Amino acid sequence: MLHKDFEIAVNKLPEEQRKQKPDQDKLGFGQYYADHMFTMRWNRQDGWHDAQIEPYGNISLDPAAMVLHYGQAIFEGMKAYRSNDGRILLFRPLDNFARMNQSALRMCMPRFPEERVLQALKALIYLDQDWVPSEPGATLYIRPTMVAIEPHLGLRSAEEYLFYIINSPVGAYYSEGFSPTKIYVEDSYVRAVPGGVGFAKTAGNYAASLKAQVEAHNKGFTQVLWLDAVEHKYIEEVGTSNIFFVINDVLVTPPLGGSILPGITRDSVLKLAEEWEIPVEERRLTIGEVIQAAEDGSLQESFGTGTAAVISPVGELTYCEKTYTIAGGGIGPLSQRFYDAIQEIQFGAREDSQNWVVPVC
Incomplete structure (x- = not known):
């Protein structure tokens, strides 16, 4: 009612x-x-x-x-x-x-x-x-x-x-601000399952993620990258963000399948990418594909998206105790471009072509 x-x-x-x-x-x-x-x-x-x-x-x-x-x-x-x-x-x-x-x-x-x-x-x-x-x-x-x-x-x-x-x-969500983060790929614990509540912003989702997050923090990592709960190989999302990869000049992100949050910033990035004519693929991708791209040099950059941090460049990805450096450990050009554009729209410093901004006063 x-x-x-x-x-x-x-x-x-x-x-x-x-x-x-x-x-x-x-x-x-x-x-x-x-x-x-x-x-x-x-x-x-x-x-x-x-x-x-x-x-x-x-x-x-x-x-x-x-x-x-x-x-x-x-x-x-x-x-x-x-x-x-x-x-x-x-x-x-x-x-x-x-x-x-x-x-x-x-x-x-x-x-x-x-x-x-x-x-x-x-x-x-x-x-x-x-x-x-x-x-x-x-x-x-x-x-x-x-x-x-x-x-x-x-x-x-x-x-x-x-x-x-x-x-x-x-202020900034991460203490390092808009600086590259260190991400740990979690392949033991799971966050959400198909048919569950992974797409809902409900308290239990975050409680379930705490154990892996604490362990990752204790190892010096900023956040956890979750894999799917069934095969433990498909990329899902970071603890507080959706995740993007730039592979061979294509912006790739996992699709919304019910187990990840439909992020507002994620959607904003996709709409800006369309406006800027950047090739985009919303598809399932495995951690193996990401690691292979990191090894052969086709993984150009990666970043998380979320309301709290906006854009979080990923400088390092650790999987199976091996660390892979992304974008030379720095901020990739697309990460910077999306961050600048979204922040400028949010603060009223850029034309709002998507009509996203709502004035309070």
Whole structure:
């Protein structure tokens, strides 16, 4: 049930109670939170209701809340950008909300009215506009989340949900910033299986990836590259990103087959590649093919794509304890071109030929 006409109440935090803004040169990622958040609730009787912008604060859950026992939790990652002329811009927000609704369907959770929630998000950001960083490269990270809050022990879909949005000023996702990353190819653990929930941005997917990620980090790697769960040979995605390879001047990326996330940045890269007339192949490719291309010199570069880091050049790939250097360990020309173009569009410094940018104010 979608209640498109719900009212949005606003409860502002008094000025004297608002938090001191952090130093924009030391933001890190996900450490600070803006003064307000948006919340709304759903139940089977009333649909979406109690929509409000309120002071950022703790959420009270019954110990029997179903999210804690059966894992009905989904989220999204978006950003707001401050342009050089002071405007605040969003990048493809309705695409994020549409993807979140697809996650909701997969997890047996209620869909929400995307346009109305976008209006609420704009109002929330406008209220906390001083939290949108002005330093180059810094942004306001936006985290919409939905969790099952009905208190019930027994496996079924919940009948009560909380949806909320919190905002966090952030710097670079990786400590190295836009620099080549070191990727470890995981051939033991698996992230997702065909027919599962790999395409949904649900909390359990990320919990399942932590063991491999921790082990990779302990070995000095930035991220894990996942292989398919059946044959352990087909490339899927990196822990926080979709993955691209440039092989013999062709941009190659795994297809969306239900076990990888349909990334918004991934789609942006594909659309820009089409606009720039760059040859693209969305196809299954094996780790063996990638290693062979690295050995014979036809692998020219590789990069990950995601909202948090935008473009993450891959400088090294390690598989079966052997390390392969990519693009001389540096940043490839296509990685740089996509990074520059997407960032310039997001910050309003380049013509938005795809109509991706949505102004807040």
